[in-house]
Amino acid sequence: MLLGYALSPFGHHPDAWRQARDGRLLGFDALLDQVSAAETAGFDFVLLADRVGLRPVDDLSSVAVPFEPTLLASALATRVKRIGIVAAAVTAQHEPYNLARRFASLDLITKGRAGWMVVADGADAAREREYVDVVKTLWDSFEDDAFVYDKVAGRFFDPSKMHIAHHSRTHFSVRGPLNVNRSPQGRPVMAHLLDGGNDTLAFETGELLLLQARAAEDLVRTAGRTIKAIESAGRRREDIRILASIGPVIASAAQDMNERLELSGEDRTAQPLLATRLLGTPRMIVDQLQELKAVADLDGFTILPPTLEMGQRFVADVVPEFRQRGLINDGSDATLRDRLRLARPVHPAVSLREVSR
Amino acid sequence: MSRSRMKLGAFLMAGGHHIAAWRHPDAYAQAGSDIDHFIALAQIAERGKFDMIFIEDAAAIRERDPELASQAARSTAFEPLSLLAAIAVNTSHVGLVATASTSYTEPYGLARSFAALDQLSGGRAGWNLVTSASELEAENFAASGLRSHSQRYERAEEFADAALALWDGVEDGAYLLSNGEAFADRSRLHPVHRHGKHFSVDGILESPRSPQGRPIMVQAGASDVGKDLAARTADVVFTASQTKAEAQAYYADVRARLGKYGRGHGDLKVMPGISPIIGATEEEAKAKYRALQDLIPDAVGVALLASYLSIEDLSAYPLDGPLPEMPPTNLIQSRQQLIIDLGKREGLSIRELARHFAGARGHWQVVGTPIQIADAMEERFADGAADGFNVMAPLFPSGLEDFVTLVVPELQRRGIFREEYEGTTLRTNLGVAQPGKS
Numbered sequence: 012m013l014l015g016y017a018l019s020p021f022g023h024h025p026d027a028w029r030q031a032r033d034g035r036l037l038g039f040d041a042l043l044d045q046v047s048a049a050e051t052a053g054f055d056f057v058l059l060a061d062r063v064g065l066r067p068v069d070d071l072s073s074v075a076v077p078f079e080p081t082l083l084a085s086a087l088a089t090r091v092k093r094i095g096i097v098a099a100a101v102t103a104q105h106e107p108y109n110l111a112r113r114f115a116s117l118d119l120i121t122k123g124r125a126g127w128m129v130v131a132d133g134a135d136a137a138r139e140r141e142y143v144d145v146v147k148t149l150w151d152s153f154e155d156d157a158f159v160y161d162k163v164a165g166r167f168f169d170p171s172k173m174h175i176a177h178h179s180r181t182h183f184s185v186r187g188p189l190n191v192n193r194s195p196q197g198r199p200v201m202a203h204l205l206d207g208g209n210d211t212l213a214f215e216t217g218e219l220l221l222l223q224a225r226a227a228e229d230l231v232r233t234a235g236r237t238i239k240a241i242e243s244a245g246r247r248r249e250d251i252r253i254l255a256s257i258g259p260v261i262a263s264a265a266q267d268m269n270e271r272l273e274l275s276g277e278d279r280t281a282q283p284l285l286a287t288r289l290l291g292t293p294r295m296i297v298d299q300l301q302e303l304k305a306v307a308d309l310d311g312f313t314i315l316p317p318t319l320e321m322g323q324r325f326v327a328d329v330v331p332e333f334r335q336r337g338l339i340n341d342g343s344d345a346t347l348r349d350r351l352r353l354a355r356p357v358h359p360a361v362s363l364r365e366v367s368r
Numbered sequence: 369m370s371r372s373r374m375k376l377g378a379f380l381m382a383g384g385h386h387i388a389a390w391r392h393p394d395a396y397a398q399a400g401s402d403i404d405h406f407i408a409l410a411q412i413a414e415r416g417k418f419d420m421i422f423i424e425d426a427a428a429i430r431e432r433d434p435e436l437a438s439q440a441a442r443s444t445a446f447e448p449l450s451l452l453a454a455i456a457v458n459t460s461h462v463g464l465v466a467t468a469s470t471s472y473t474e475p476y477g478l479a480r481s482f483a484a485l486d487q488l489s490g491g492r493a494g495w496n497l498v499t500s501a502s503e504l505e506a507e508n509f510a511a512s513g514l515r516s517h518s519q520r521y522e523r524a525e526e527f528a529d530a531a532l533a534l535w536d537g538v539e540d541g542a543y544l545l546s547n548g549e550a551f552a553d554r555s556r557l558h559p560v561h562r563h564g565k566h567f568s569v570d571g572i573l574e575s576p577r578s579p580q581g582r583p584i585m586v587q588a589g590a591s592d593v594g595k596d597l598a599a600r601t602a603d604v605v606f607t608a609s610q611t612k613a614e615a616q617a618y619y620a621d622v623r624a625r626l627g628k629y630g631r632g633h634g635d636l637k638v639m640p641g642i643s644p645i646i647g648a649t650e651e652e653a654k655a656k657y658r659a660l661q662d663l664i665p666d667a668v669g670v671a672l673l674a675s676y677l678s679i680e681d682l683s684a685y686p687l688d689g690p691l692p693e694m695p696p697t698n699l700i701q702s703r704q705q706l707i708i709d710l711g712k713r714e715g716l717s718i719r720e721l722a723r724h725f726a727g728a729r730g731h732w733q734v735v736g737t738p739i740q741i742a743d744a745m746e747e748r749f750a751d752g753a754a755d756g757f758n759v760m761a762p763l764f765p766s767g768l769e770d771f772v773t774l775v776v777p778e779l780q781r782r783g784i785f786r787e788e789y790e791g792t793t794l795r796t797n798l799g800v801a802q803p804g805k806s
Contacts (some may be wrong), residue, residue, distance in 0.1 A: 015564065022505045023371050028545060028551060031783075032545045032546055032548055033545065034545050038487075039457060039487070039488055043457075050687045062574075065570050066476065066571045067571055068559060068569075068570055068571050068572070069557070069559040069571075069572060069573050070552055070554070070557065070575060071538075071542070071543065071551060071557070071572070072550045072573055074549075077484075077487065077573070077574055077575045077576065077682065078487060078488065079477075079480045079481050079483075080451065080483040082449060082450065082453040082481055082484040082485060082488065082489075083453070083484065084455060085449075085450045085451075085453035085454045086453045086456060086488050088454060089403065089407065089454050089457065089458055090457060103475065104476070104477050106472060106473070106508075106509055107473075108427060108508040108509060109427065109447075109472065112427070113447050113449075114451055115447075116447040116450040116451065117450055119401050120403045120446070120450060120451070120454050122403075139680050149458045153444075158398075158401075160390075160397035160398060162390070162391045162392075162393075162395070162397060163391075165388075165391055165439050165665050165668075166438060166439060167390065167438055167439060167440060167665075168398075168438050168443070168444075169438065170435055170437070170438035171436035173434055173437070173438065175434070183511070184507075184509075184510060186428075186504070186507035186508055188371075188429055188506065190426070190427075190428060190429045190430075190443060190445060191399070191401075191444055191445070191446070191447070192401040192442050192444045218693055246419040247468065273430040276434070279630075289513045314487070320773065347727040352533060360480070
């Protein structure tokens with residue numbers, strides 16, 4: 012079972028900050044504490060979703076991380092050593108060359124644990140598809156074994172293994188090559204949050220698909236539609252990881268369930284991320300997640316703790332239940348791709364050579 | 369006393385500033401893609417009480433010809449902000465200055481990124497504003513090609529103002545948590561709504577106000593418009609000057625422009641580059657220099673020289689002959705002139721100029737003992753040529769380590785460099801005023 016942890020300074024409930032009332036929670040050290048706890052618990056990745064690309068116009072948001080996500084990811088990378096780091100970045104806010112550099116750099120800094128959560132503008136599907144193509148082409152600027160570091164010959168890399176993009180189509184004109192070394196995992200993992208709108212880009216190019224729905228029944232339907240859509244796009248189910256977003260409300264016993272119910276009520280303001288609320292004791296929650304995973308054909312879940320306390324209880328009480336059932340990956344996988352059991356992409360030039368052989 | 373202590377920056381670059389550094393037997397060839405190497409360098413600089421580390425940038429490979437690119441370690445690098453974000457949480461006092469272009473980014477994203485770096489570092493971020501003069505960069509962003517020098521600076525002026533406004537958009541104490549009534553105190557928020565010729569910026573940065581008021585602004589412009597932009601907006605200018613007279617002229621020129629913008633002489637620190645090659649004896653230093661120079665492939669040196677001169681190709685001209693006459697371009701005018709002047713002044717051939725520039729890339733090179741290097745720095749510092757220096761070690765980590773263990777103590781002994789950091793923000797250590805506070 013794959014597990015992601017969605018980071019938020021106070022928790023994902025819009026009113027969570029009222030309980031916490033502590034400005035230090037917005038700081039790097041407090042966020043690092045959350046991520047370290049998730050790493051120790053055995054989570055596969057942390058999701059830095061921010062406001063999912065919504066630019067604040069006149070006010071501050073209590074659910075946004077006060078750091079640009081890709082830079083927060085870089086900072087976290089040297090302080091946690093195993094957990095994957097998936098950061099959101101909006102295509103409308105970065106030139107493709109700049110974005111490709113950020114994530115290629117992040118993959119080097121994380122030593123192969125980086126993922127890009129693609130936040131695209133659904134209104135212009137052709138532009139977004141071209142954008143992703145440019146980024147992938149730039150990430151393929153160098154083959155895996157291009158860098159030879161031959162001091163005596165004065166050869167830093169093998170020029171025949173450098174590929175200049177020369178991309179020039181409708182929306183973008185990018186010469187390339189990217190001026191960053193090849194990613195340790197070939198290419199960073201590409202994640203998408205499915206919003207039920209135009210998700211074609213995710214179906215065609217996404218590797219880690221994050222589903223969200225208010226109710227469990229909707230999740231099952233969304234998962235079914237998603238699997239159909241990726242297969243129609245000519246891709247195989249086993250090449251894609253599908254996770255659903257869950258907001259757990261944990262009660263140690265039935266008697267304090269009532270006070271927890273307060274947290275499960277409808278949100279007063281819109282949340283950036285949507286999650287299916289699951290209520291219950293740790294054992295009940297794991298039972299429900301296992302059932303949901305089987306029924307909806309999921310690979311796992313992204314956990315959105317409604318409050319920090321709920322996050323801590325999930326780590327302390329629910330994760331051991333997972334572990335007891337053998338559902339946690341305690342292996343020593345080096346890269347995020349390895350943890351997600353996603354294959355390393357073969358460089359297009361290498362596949363071409365193999366075909367022509 | 370702002371004149372009594374010099375400022376020091378450590379200009380970091382993979383295996384070293386020398387173009388052939390990565391080929392040196394002591395060099396760590398993979399340095400450029402190893403985050404742990406850079407963190408170690410930043411920690412050495414911090415041990416030496418440097419004001420800041422500095423990372424340059426180009427949003428493109430630096431050679432059009434793959435054959436040439438493949439011989440240069442500078443062909444690939446970390447994106448500077450990503451690199452400094454990782455360094456920020458592994459250091460505590462040293463300033464972190466990243467280069468970023470106003471031509472190929474937008475004010476909101478850039479201001480947000482520097483605000484993040486500033487928060488991550490507790491107020492140690494600086495932005496080296498560049499306008500990106502290379503064709504290869506232009507080709508990564510648009511079919512329209514490179515903008516002219518004046519168009520780039522017009523955009524840069526508007527960009528800088530938008531970034532400053534965004535950083536000033538959230539006052540101290542804007543985040544209200546303790547009363548539980550509202551998350552933000554709206555009276556302390558000043559959302560930016562600017563609609564100029566180049567940008568439309570609507571919004572507020574989701575970040576508390578910088579611990580140093582705003583990130584430090586750095587520039588290296590040496591053209592007239594560049595110097596004016598620096599005089600108006602920068603806290604630090606980097607510059608390349610070969611001789612003391614050139615450095616003094618630049619220093620006087622930039623300072624003379626400050627009054628126009630209501631700023632005092634102490635508000636802008638002028639920091640020329642220095643490339644120190646340090647030996648226990650003068651002979652040892654010279655031998656170190658020769659060993660590095662011998663590693664420069666002629667093709668790489670001449671191509672680098674051509675790029676500084678903004679001309680396509682120098683290979684048609686005899687290597688042992690002088691530079692051809694050339695017309696001014698709209699690119700980096702100042703550095704081009706510096707090279708032409710040096711060639712004429714010292715009667716250097718293309719090969720000699722190429723090697724000379726490949727070594728320190730147009731910056732001031734000092735080869736000698738720690739005392740000789742300290743003497744040279746002190747002289748320029750005392751004679752109105754510099755407020756401090758951006759130190760470009762030829763080889764990393766050894767060149768920086770030598771500077772910190774041999775030259776820094778000598779500067780401290782003379783009372784012209786700090787023994788301890790004055791504070792934890794870059795602004796405090798530089799001793800430049802916080803905006804909005806006198």
